[in-house]
Every structure is written in C-alpha cells, then in structure tokens.
Amino acid sequence: MKTPHNGIFVGMLGAGAMAAVMALGGTGAQAGEDFPTESLAWVLPFGAGGGSDRWVRVMATGAEDAFGVSWRVENRPGAGATAGWQHVLEQEADGYTVFFASPTPVLTLLQEADHAIDPEDIEIVGFVSAFRSILVTKEDRFPDWDSFLEATQEEPLVLGGTISLLMGVANILDQAGAEAIYVPYDSTGEAVTDFLGDHIDAAAVTGSTAMTIVPDEAVAIINTSDIALSEEALEQMGEVPEAEQRGFEGMSFPRWVGVHPDTPQDRADRLGELLGDLMAHEGVTSTLERMGEEIIYVPRDEARERYSDLVARMRASLELLE
Amino acid sequence: MKSVVWGMRHWLKTNQGIGVALCLLSGSLLLYLYLAPWASREMRDGFTLGFFPILGTTAMLACALVIVVDVYRNDVEGGVELGRPSDILIVVAFLAACYVFFLASLEIGFLLAAPVFLFASMQWLGLRPWPLAAGVAVAMSILIYAGFTALGIQLPSGPLPF
Amino acid sequence: MFQPDALIEALSLVFTVQTLMWLVFGVAVGVGLGAIPGLTASTSVALMLPLTFALDTAGALGLLIGLYKGAVFGGSISAISFATPGAPDSAATVYDGYALTRQGKGRKAILASLYSSTTADTLSDILVIFVAPAMAIIALNFGPTERFWLMVLAITLLGALSGKHLAKGMLSAAIGLYLGTIGQDPVGNVSRNTFGQSWLQDGIHLVPLVIGIFAMSRMLEQGLDLTRRSPGVQYAAEMVRGAFAKGTSTLSFREYRSILPQIGIGFGVGSIVGMLPGLGATVASFLTYGLAKRFFPSKRIGEGSIHGVAAAEAGNNATVGPTLVPLLAFGIPGSATAALIGGALILQGVTPSPRMFELYPEVVYSLFAILILGNVVNLGVGRFFGFFYARLGQLPPQMLVPLIMLMAVIGAYAARNDPYDVLMMLGLGCLGFCMRRFGVPEAPLVITFLVAPLMEQNMRRALLINRGDWADALFGSPLAIGLFGLAVLMVVLSLKMNVGDRLASVGRESK
Known part of the structure; x- marks a missing residue:
C-alpha cells in the first residue's frame, strides 16, 4: 500500500537535500504569542x-x-x-x-x-x-465518461491503480450506481503499463501521471476529486470533466x-x-x-x-x- | 547404556534427526496458521487470507519430511558435525552485542558507541596488541561517520555536538 | 525519426569538461556508495539528486547515470571482498566472489565483475539506443498473465540452485515463500501472517533480509571460528602489512574471453527483466546465475568461479539501460531509480513522455551518449576501487568481522530508518547461520522471497481481470502459452540433463 x-x-x-533552498524572507512570527518557544x-x-x-x-x-x-x-x-x-x-x-x-x-x-x-x-x-484521482481510458474504446459509465453498467469493466486512487474512482462509480472490477497495483507506473498494453480497461492515475500520457496515449474522462486541475494540466490535457459537474461528491x-x-x-x-x-x-x-x-x-x-x-x-x- | 546415549546424540546430528525437529517446527507453525481466525477470512477474489502462508508452511513441512526419509538421511552435515552446544551461546552473544551497539548508538550516538563495540569485539576475537585494536576502532568509527556525513546521511549523533 | 542536428548538439553538450567531470564524479561516488551495505542504487541517486538543481541537463544526466551505473557495480565489490552484498542485486555474486577472495583471488573476482558488468551494460545500452521503441512495445505485451509465467520460469531454476541435496534446496525455497507472505494480502490489502505484530505489517524488507542471510550469517560463522581458535591471539600488524604487500591476481584476456557466454546470458536476461516494470536487478542477477549454473555445470559455478561472478554481475548491470525504456517510450518509470531520473528531468524542464523524442531529441541523444560513456568511466574508476577493496578484503578477520557486523547493522538501519529492520536483520542472520550449518543453500530462499509474491500478485491480478476464469487468466495470449511452453521445456531439459547427478559431482554451494 x-x-x-x-x-x-x-x-x-x-536528508540535507534542501540546501538548495536559498530565498529567505517572508513573515516573521507575530509578537505577543508565547507558543511555540x-x-x-x-x-x-x-x-x-x-x-x-x-x-x-x-x-x-x-x-x-x-x-x-x-x-x-x-x-x-x-x-x-x-x-x-x-x-x-x-x-x-x-x-x-x-x-x-x-x-x-x-x-x-x-x-x-x-x-x-x-x-x-x-x-x-x-x-x-x-x-487527485483521474480516470484515464483509451480514446478508441471509451472516448468520454458517458460511454465508459454505460459500458461498466452493462458489464463491470476492469480498473487498475493504487488503492487510494482506486478509492477515488470507486467513490464516484458507487454514486453513479455502477460497478467495476478494481485491480490494486503497488505503483501507478505498473498500473499504467498494464493499461497501455490493453490488459486493463482503464487506470486511475494522479494528475501529474495523467499529464504524461494524455492526450497522446489516453484520454482523461473524469477528475474524480473535489479539486480542479491546475491550468497547466488543463492546457495540456484539454477539457477534463469534474466530478461535481456530473453531480458527484468527489474526494x-x-x-x-x-x-x-x-x-x-x-x-x-x-x-x-x-x-x-x-x-x-x-x-x-x-x-x-x-x-x-x-x-x-x-x-x-x-x-x-x-x-x-x-x-x-x-x-x-x-x-x-x- | 552409554552407547544408546551416544547413538541418540549422533542421531540428533544426522539429517534425519534435524529433519524430525524441522517437521515439529513447521508442523506447529502450520497448526497455528490453520487455527488462526484471520486465516479463514475470504478475500474478494475467493482466496482466503491464510492460503498462501499455509501453502508456504505446507511446503516447508513436506521438505522436512523428505529430509527425514531420503537417501541422505543418515549423513551428518559438516557444519553440524563440528558444532558444539556452546556455539549457540556464542552466536547469541554476537547478535546481542550487535543489538546493544545499535541501541547504544541511538542513545549516546554512533561516535561513542562504535569504537567501544569495535574494540571490544576485536579483543574478544583475539586481535593484539590492544593499542592497535583501539586505534583501528577509533579511526574506523570516525572514518565511517565522516563518510556518511559527507554523503548527507546523518548517523545517530547522540549528545556530542557534531 | 533520426535527427542529425540534434545528435551533434547533444554531443557538444556531453563532451564538455563540466559534463564529463560530473560523470566521473557520479561513477566514483556511485561505486563508493554502492559498496556500502544498505545503500542501493536508488538510495544513492536520491541522495545526490539535489545536486542536480544547480546543473544543466547534460551535467545532471551525467551525474545521475554515473551514480546509477557505479552503484550497481559497486555492490559487487563488497559482496566479493566481505561477503556483504552492497545491494540485494549483488547477493548472487557472494558465492563465487567471496570464495575467490578467500583463495586470495579477490582482485581477479572484482575485475571479472567489472568487465562483465561493463560489457553487458554496454551491450544492453546499445540495444536500448537502437530498439527502445520496439522494446517498449514488447514490454507492453507483458501483462499480469505473462509476468506470472515469467516468474514460473524463474522458479524452474530453483533445482539448479539447490545443490546436491534437493530437499534442502526446496526447504530453503519454502522458507522464502513463507517469509514473502508476511505483510499484506496483495488484493485485500489486509495484514496477514504478522503474528499480531504491527511492525510486521509492511512485510520483511529485502535489504535487511539480504544483509542478514548473506553477510551476518557468514560473519557469525567466521566469528565463531575465531573464538574457537587457540591460542586465539593474532598479531595484526604484520597481517595488515601483508594484505597490502602481497602480489595480487589479475584477469587475463583469455579468462575474459571464457566468461563471454555468461555475459551473454546476463545481457539477454537483464535486458528483458530490466524493461519490465517491478522486477528489478536482483531478479535478473539470480536468474542469470541460475541459468549459467544450469547450462555450464563444468564451470563449477558456486565454488569460486569467475563464471559465476560474471553471470550475476552481467545480469544486474544489463538492467540499467533497459530500465529507462518505459520512461523514454511512455514517460512511465519502471523502477524507483528510473522515477528519480525522470524526476530530475522534470526539474530540468523536460517532462518524460511519448513525445520526448520529438520535443527534446537533444536530451534523448545526450542520455544515450552518457549511457555509453558511463561504462567507459565505470571501467576506469572500478579498476581503482577494485584494487583498493580487494586489499581491504585481505585484512585480518579479527578486524574485518567486527567491522562488517557494524556495517551490517547501520546498513540495515540506514535503508529505511526503521529500528525493527535491525532486529529483523539479526534474526535472519541467525536463520542464515543455522541454514549454513545444516547445508541449506540461501539462493532458493532469496529467489522465492522475491519471486513468489510477484507470482501471487500477478496470478491474482490476472484472475481478477479475467473475472475468475482460470483458463483465460493463465493462457489468455499466445505469449503466455509460449512462456508456459518454455517453462515446461526447462523442466524437461533439467530432467533430461540429469542436472542433479551432474551437480552431485560438483558439490554443494561453496562455504
């Protein structure tokens, strides 16, 4: 895990890694407080x-x-x-x-x-x-969230990722009344490799991983979290629907x-x-x-x-x- | 009577004797696992939580059984032949010394604990003359500490200011 | 695809005094760090990563790749000189390497390790340069099912590593299988087999296991011998002088030529294992060692043979370049070290992705140039270190045993800062000692400890993916069937070659 x-x-x-940080300055501790000393x-x-x-x-x-x-x-x-x-x-x-x-x-x-x-x-x-947990699929199979949801409602699809990222997806799918087969992986890297090799239908990945494979190899069909993606991420990946827009409470x-x-x-x-x-x-x-x-x-x-x-x-x- | 005792002692040293001991060990482990409440809990893919540990233990038991009966059963392994009961005490002493050194280095710091450990064990193993052993112990401790520090790894420093 | 301008630019970036200096520095530090037990290649790279903040891309790559290559080779130096593998991937080197040291041929062993490491490394780097995209596509075909069969193939080698008394080899394998299940269930993620001890929840870590089983067990054995020796007192001064005065063994060109077949196996196995995520250099080196032992019984591997050293070391170093394949092809790191190198590239503003060849060809070509150059540097730096360490290995045992025990303790602790790792290392050292006394070989234990959890994980993943259908889960693709066939072939071959009998004449694992 x-x-x-x-x-x-x-x-x-x-340890000692942060010697590179040089810029100092900023706010000092406010006077009048006796904690922490x-x-x-x-x-x-x-x-x-x-x-x-x-x-x-x-x-x-x-x-x-x-x-x-x-x-x-x-x-x-x-x-x-x-x-x-x-x-x-x-x-x-x-x-x-x-x-x-x-x-x-x-x-x-x-x-x-x-x-x-x-x-x-x-x-x-x-x-x-x-x-955030971002769900990615292959564009030729499930180009968007709706097609994915429909398919997994018909017959549960196979999703891979680390436990916590899978939880993010499970949370949404459960609210949508859909099921899936969740395959836990030790690392996102392994899950993505199996996803790219078509061994699993979709992968739950972090925002930064999504940016490396979207849009070339995959499409991001939903951001299952309650936090919007950064502008930089959206610029590269195109529009990614948010859980909230689809009426879900993200995590x-x-x-x-x-x-x-x-x-x-x-x-x-x-x-x-x-x-x-x-x-x-x-x-x-x-x-x-x-x-x-x-x-x-x-x-x-x-x-x-x-x-x-x-x-x-x-x-x-x-x-x-x- | 004497020869019976000798025979028993010899048998205990044979592969068969040790195999029987291993059977008892792995058998009790197997029983423990089999009876453990967690082992029968079923996961969502149908395997029980205890399936693979029990598989490993069963394999151990099976191998131990084979050792008891196979063609090498009457052989005595060289390392066992030479062994003496007091070996166990010495091995335990070594392990304890290592652990005490570790705990001490957490408490009083590597730089104080390591030379003592090195000097004491070098003496025990018979390194003479003692001033040389002491010198090596101190020099090596400082060298290791300095090397690790230079690489950015902080060994436990204890109360010393550096 | 090929862009000559970018290549020229890359070469002009790489062949600067600064970049070459960082490469040499990286290799030198890497070899030194790799030789310290507990500090693996990925730890070494992590430790030095902050230095790259201040460097340009070529300098950063030079430093990190140099560290990586140096550290993977460095692990073998201490395995050979002190029976203490610097990292788990050098554990298989202990058998022959340490036996050679005890015969006074430590330098020969280190040179064999160095030449086989750099040869296999160079070959696999060339492979990466020319066929990285194709290799990546092959790697993608390996899903859970195929990886499962690959693990089965590894298991079929256990017979060869078991020595004369098969039951004892299998007992060792069974212990490894059992130890590997301690921790968490890979599907349910719930603790199992932890005896209610929360510190066992994370399972047994590979570093304390290898240090305990290989290094501590041998030191306990030697320490015991020393305390039994009468009169028990050694005057050390002349022994220290002796260690540095003696003429040392070297490796002739003929001997180098004779280890080429083992290097070839290492190159093949290392390249395949390296590019598959999650397997790693330790699996590669044991696999190569097992294969070499199986197919070259006349080389007396296991008793102090340079062929054994060559196999193990070629196997682990050949993974270095291929580990970067998934990173270069998809932007997905296949190992912790690849992740760190990817992280360093991100800091340089170069995000690894499938479009890397298109967007940053000069970076990719610089990386390739550094991969090859790194081997040349490794060769030079390694010779120096090898010479030095081989002599340290000749120091009086009364001095070495306490020192190695101390290094084992801090190595087990330094890997994760978990005090329980030290206890675990000592306990496993005791287990290893008992196993050695009773003639139970260690290699099968390490193999199953590594491979069985992967096998279980992949099999259960395959079953989940195929909705519980065993036939699909095990034979769902032509590649899977092919690998299954290969496994069957291996078993049949070993029965036919009657390896057991042949090995009987060769004897057990060396002491």
Missing part, C-alpha cells in the same frame, strides 16, 4: 527519501521565518505508516510534536478493524497539498498536518495560523514549484471538516474494494 506519489516520480530527496518535532510516518519526506524537509527550510523556531524532522516508518502516529499519541499533548502524513496511515487504520488507533485520534492543523487525498488530539485548542489554532504563513513563504513555495509539486493549502477549520468527511468516504469506498 503506497500513496500514488510513491509510485511515480518519487522525488526522493534525502522551542523547536518543534515533525514526525513523519515514512522513511527518508519519499514524497512526504521531501515536502516536510522543504517546509522546514522556512520554519525559522514563519514559526520563529526550528524543526526537527523525525522519520518513524513502519506498521503501515501508523508507527509514527502511535509515537505522536505517546508524546505530551503540548503542540510541540506535529504529525505530517498522507492518506496512507488512515488507510491502514481503516483496513485493520481492531487497530488501537482510531482515524479520528488526531487534531487536524491544516492540509498543505492533495492529489481528494490530502497531505495533512495534525497534532495530539488533546492539544489545547489555542495551540492548535496557532499552529494552523503559522502553517498558513509558511505555505505562503516565498522560498518554500518557489522550491516546491520547481520540484513540480503543487501547494493546495486548506486552513484548519475547513481542513478539520474535510478530514472527517474524507475518513467516512474512504471507509465506504474501501468496502467496495475489499
């Missing part, structure tokens, strides 16, 4: 070198500017990315231990019915990015930031504010952009709501895949 980003163009930047531990449930690792290390380069304190990045992989979560729960709920994750640990928790951690055992601070997979569930509200709020400042930090944003990453910042209040919604939706979609 991997996040789709692990599959394709994993920008594995190791010492360095924060950013716990990452993945090993050094993955997509999330790259994110947090780039973000750390702007930490002094935005937070007024430095960060320690702690890689705590293992147990389907829940070992890091467990570690956060074992620390004091003082806001000094921050958890940075993707949907992967949530997925693990949902799959293990008797897990000691509940997906809601976290206080969400904000989202910094997200990926996207965030890179989220959280703290211990018992953390005082004012501290969590403060972290949320600072995170907002950081995601507008010039040095951080320009580096992320150069690396082909997209910042999709969602502030704390909205992120909390969306997180609960996401967990419910993932739970329902997962049942379709089990």
Whole structure:
C-alpha cells in the first residue's frame, strides 16, 4: 500500500537535500504569542527519501521565518505508516510534536478493524497539498465518461491503480450506481503499463501521471476529486470533466498536518495560523514549484471538516474494494 | 547404556534427526496458521487470507519430511558435525552485542558507541596488541561517520555536538 | 525519426569538461556508495539528486547515470571482498566472489565483475539506443498473465540452485515463500501472517533480509571460528602489512574471453527483466546465475568461479539501460531509480513522455551518449576501487568481522530508518547461520522471497481481470502459452540433463 506519489516520480530527496533552498524572507512570527518557544518535532510516518519526506524537509527550510523556531524532522516508518502516529499519541499533548502524513496511515487504520488507533485520534492543523484521482481510458474504446459509465453498467469493466486512487474512482462509480472490477497495483507506473498494453480497461492515475500520457496515449474522462486541475494540466490535457459537474461528491487525498488530539485548542489554532504563513513563504513555495509539486493549502477549520468527511468516504469506498 | 546415549546424540546430528525437529517446527507453525481466525477470512477474489502462508508452511513441512526419509538421511552435515552446544551461546552473544551497539548508538550516538563495540569485539576475537585494536576502532568509527556525513546521511549523533 | 542536428548538439553538450567531470564524479561516488551495505542504487541517486538543481541537463544526466551505473557495480565489490552484498542485486555474486577472495583471488573476482558488468551494460545500452521503441512495445505485451509465467520460469531454476541435496534446496525455497507472505494480502490489502505484530505489517524488507542471510550469517560463522581458535591471539600488524604487500591476481584476456557466454546470458536476461516494470536487478542477477549454473555445470559455478561472478554481475548491470525504456517510450518509470531520473528531468524542464523524442531529441541523444560513456568511466574508476577493496578484503578477520557486523547493522538501519529492520536483520542472520550449518543453500530462499509474491500478485491480478476464469487468466495470449511452453521445456531439459547427478559431482554451494 503506497500513496500514488510513491509510485511515480518519487522525488526522493534525502536528508540535507534542501540546501538548495536559498530565498529567505517572508513573515516573521507575530509578537505577543508565547507558543511555540522551542523547536518543534515533525514526525513523519515514512522513511527518508519519499514524497512526504521531501515536502516536510522543504517546509522546514522556512520554519525559522514563519514559526520563529526550528524543526526537527523525525522519520518513524513502519506498521503501515501508523508507527509514527502511535509515537505522536505517546508524546505530551503540548503542540510541540506535529504529525505530517498522507492518506496512507488512515488507510491502514481503516483496513485493520481492531487497530488501537482510531482515524479520528488526531487534531487536524491544516492540509498543505492533495492529489487527485483521474480516470484515464483509451480514446478508441471509451472516448468520454458517458460511454465508459454505460459500458461498466452493462458489464463491470476492469480498473487498475493504487488503492487510494482506486478509492477515488470507486467513490464516484458507487454514486453513479455502477460497478467495476478494481485491480490494486503497488505503483501507478505498473498500473499504467498494464493499461497501455490493453490488459486493463482503464487506470486511475494522479494528475501529474495523467499529464504524461494524455492526450497522446489516453484520454482523461473524469477528475474524480473535489479539486480542479491546475491550468497547466488543463492546457495540456484539454477539457477534463469534474466530478461535481456530473453531480458527484468527489474526494481528494490530502497531505495533512495534525497534532495530539488533546492539544489545547489555542495551540492548535496557532499552529494552523503559522502553517498558513509558511505555505505562503516565498522560498518554500518557489522550491516546491520547481520540484513540480503543487501547494493546495486548506486552513484548519475547513481542513478539520474535510478530514472527517474524507475518513467516512474512504471507509465506504474501501468496502467496495475489499 | 552409554552407547544408546551416544547413538541418540549422533542421531540428533544426522539429517534425519534435524529433519524430525524441522517437521515439529513447521508442523506447529502450520497448526497455528490453520487455527488462526484471520486465516479463514475470504478475500474478494475467493482466496482466503491464510492460503498462501499455509501453502508456504505446507511446503516447508513436506521438505522436512523428505529430509527425514531420503537417501541422505543418515549423513551428518559438516557444519553440524563440528558444532558444539556452546556455539549457540556464542552466536547469541554476537547478535546481542550487535543489538546493544545499535541501541547504544541511538542513545549516546554512533561516535561513542562504535569504537567501544569495535574494540571490544576485536579483543574478544583475539586481535593484539590492544593499542592497535583501539586505534583501528577509533579511526574506523570516525572514518565511517565522516563518510556518511559527507554523503548527507546523518548517523545517530547522540549528545556530542557534531 | 533520426535527427542529425540534434545528435551533434547533444554531443557538444556531453563532451564538455563540466559534463564529463560530473560523470566521473557520479561513477566514483556511485561505486563508493554502492559498496556500502544498505545503500542501493536508488538510495544513492536520491541522495545526490539535489545536486542536480544547480546543473544543466547534460551535467545532471551525467551525474545521475554515473551514480546509477557505479552503484550497481559497486555492490559487487563488497559482496566479493566481505561477503556483504552492497545491494540485494549483488547477493548472487557472494558465492563465487567471496570464495575467490578467500583463495586470495579477490582482485581477479572484482575485475571479472567489472568487465562483465561493463560489457553487458554496454551491450544492453546499445540495444536500448537502437530498439527502445520496439522494446517498449514488447514490454507492453507483458501483462499480469505473462509476468506470472515469467516468474514460473524463474522458479524452474530453483533445482539448479539447490545443490546436491534437493530437499534442502526446496526447504530453503519454502522458507522464502513463507517469509514473502508476511505483510499484506496483495488484493485485500489486509495484514496477514504478522503474528499480531504491527511492525510486521509492511512485510520483511529485502535489504535487511539480504544483509542478514548473506553477510551476518557468514560473519557469525567466521566469528565463531575465531573464538574457537587457540591460542586465539593474532598479531595484526604484520597481517595488515601483508594484505597490502602481497602480489595480487589479475584477469587475463583469455579468462575474459571464457566468461563471454555468461555475459551473454546476463545481457539477454537483464535486458528483458530490466524493461519490465517491478522486477528489478536482483531478479535478473539470480536468474542469470541460475541459468549459467544450469547450462555450464563444468564451470563449477558456486565454488569460486569467475563464471559465476560474471553471470550475476552481467545480469544486474544489463538492467540499467533497459530500465529507462518505459520512461523514454511512455514517460512511465519502471523502477524507483528510473522515477528519480525522470524526476530530475522534470526539474530540468523536460517532462518524460511519448513525445520526448520529438520535443527534446537533444536530451534523448545526450542520455544515450552518457549511457555509453558511463561504462567507459565505470571501467576506469572500478579498476581503482577494485584494487583498493580487494586489499581491504585481505585484512585480518579479527578486524574485518567486527567491522562488517557494524556495517551490517547501520546498513540495515540506514535503508529505511526503521529500528525493527535491525532486529529483523539479526534474526535472519541467525536463520542464515543455522541454514549454513545444516547445508541449506540461501539462493532458493532469496529467489522465492522475491519471486513468489510477484507470482501471487500477478496470478491474482490476472484472475481478477479475467473475472475468475482460470483458463483465460493463465493462457489468455499466445505469449503466455509460449512462456508456459518454455517453462515446461526447462523442466524437461533439467530432467533430461540429469542436472542433479551432474551437480552431485560438483558439490554443494561453496562455504
């Protein structure tokens, strides 16, 4: 089980990688706040070198500017990315231990019915990015969403992708009252290869992967997420219908930031504010952009709501895949 | 009586003797898997969750059974022949030393833990004179630490300032 | 299709002092990193990726491709000198390579590895340059069904790797099969076989497995021998001097010519395995090793033969170029390393896609030129490192055993920063030690550990795709039937050649 980003163009930047970030400046910590006063531990449930690792290390380069304190990045992989979560729960709920994750640990928790951690055992601070599940098909077989939907309603078609991306599609197809055969892959790359070789009917891919094969080899028939594609992506791929336009409630997979569930509200709020400042930090944003990453910042209040919604939706979609 | 004991001890060292032990081991593993509640849970493609683990264990059991009965059953493997019961203690000591070194390097840092581990084990294995062993232990630790740091990999640094 | 202007431009980009310097730097660092256990080619590339931010496209490609080639070769150096494969793809090299080192022929083994690596690598690069688009189309024909049969083909080689006592070889394979099922069910994604331990949920990682089974087990064995030796004290100074004073073995041109058949097998197997996503260099090197052992019983592979070293190393290095095929043809990376190289290209503003040949021909040609040049550089840098490491391998064992144990511990940890990986490595080291004592070969374990999960995954995918119809899932295409036929042929051949008996005269895996 991997996040789709692990599959394709994993920008594995190791420790010390972010020396390239030079542009500094931006907002300083506001005066009058007494939190945080010492360095924060950013716990990452993945090993050094993955997509999330790259994110947090780039973000750390702007930490002094935005937070007024430095960060320690702690890689705590293992147990389907829940070992890091467990570690956060074992620390004091003082806001000094921050958890940075993707949907992967949530997925693990949902799959293990008797897990000691509940997906809601976290206080969400904000989202910094997200990926979307885009459904791609061959133009000669299913030129658009309607033809695809009709065909799969008649006889379930075969869809491949990583688990989380398949969940995104399953969520939509379920709302449309249609079924499909979901074939899980370890990486988007493998799924796309089987798709290009006509072994499966359609593939669920990330926005960046879609851009490499659309329009030459495939057509993107629906963006199953609740986030529009970037202008650059639309320019290359042409029009891609959005789930919402078709009357569906889409789902996207965030890179989220959280703290211990018992953390005082004012501290969590403060972290949320600072995170907002950081995601507008010039040095951080320009580096992320150069690396082909997209910042999709969602502030704390909205992120909390969306997180609960996401967990419910993932739970329902997962049942379709089990 | 003495010869019976000797015979037993010899038999335990033969392929047949070890094969029987392996049968018991893999048999109990198989039983454990077979009885585990998760193993019978069915996935959406019809396979149970335990199918492939049980397949592997069954294969182990089958191979162990063949070892008990095949033409080599009375042979004693060279490594087993030379083995002494205290070997197990030494192997465990090595493994424990490695693990203690690992835990120590997380606590007090690689640069303090590694020379101690290297020096102690070189002494144990009989490297003399000791000043040479100490020098090698310290030099190698610094070299490895510096090499990893230069490559951008941070080994556990512990309380030392660098 | 061919654009001469772009070729000239590419050559002018590649043959600059700066690009060549980065290429040499990349290979040198790659060989050094590759030789450290736990640091695989993809980790090495990931570590150095940030450096490319400041480089132009040719320089960036020079650095990364150099690193990749250097690291894949570098893994063999420590496998030969210290029985510690630098990366899993060099595990098969340990058998013959380390045996040669113990005979005092470490340098010969490293040179055999170097020449076979660079020869097979160059051949497969040429293949990529001329037939990349066609190769990509062949690769597309391999769906889950075909990949399943490819795995079955790999399994048929187990007999050859089992040694004299077949039951023990099969026991090793069964253990690998069992260990491979620990973790998650590939279809339901639920934990299985984890004994309720959450740290086993991610399964057993290949790096600690290989370090434990190959390196730790041998060090435990040697350490035990040393503690048993009386009087147990060695005066090291002269031994250290001895290691650096002794004349060393070399590899003659005649010997090089004699390993060409094994290099040929490595080239063929590596090229095919390399361009299929998800298989990787480890599968290629074991497959080549198994094939060489099967078809050249007279070469005494497994007992310290340069032919064994050549097979394993040609097999893994031949995957380097072909791994880039899916990336160049479709923009889809077939391995983690290819993904990183693709990522570096994106940072340079060149997005890999099917239109890459059209849009950025000079980049594609630069890449091709660097692929070939990289082998030449590898040859030079490798000779230097080989010389140095071969002598390190002659240091007194009282010094080496603790050092290698220490490297094994940090290697297992450095790969993922997971403390449990260290425990797992030590446990598997103990298993490997017991297996060695009882004469159970390690190779079948590693093969099934790698291949069986892929086989299961592909078979179940094929079944899902074909809606549960076994006949379609297994024999749905002419290619699948062909591969099935090949597998049957392999089994029949080995029965006919009576390989078991032949191997009996050759003996078990070397100690």
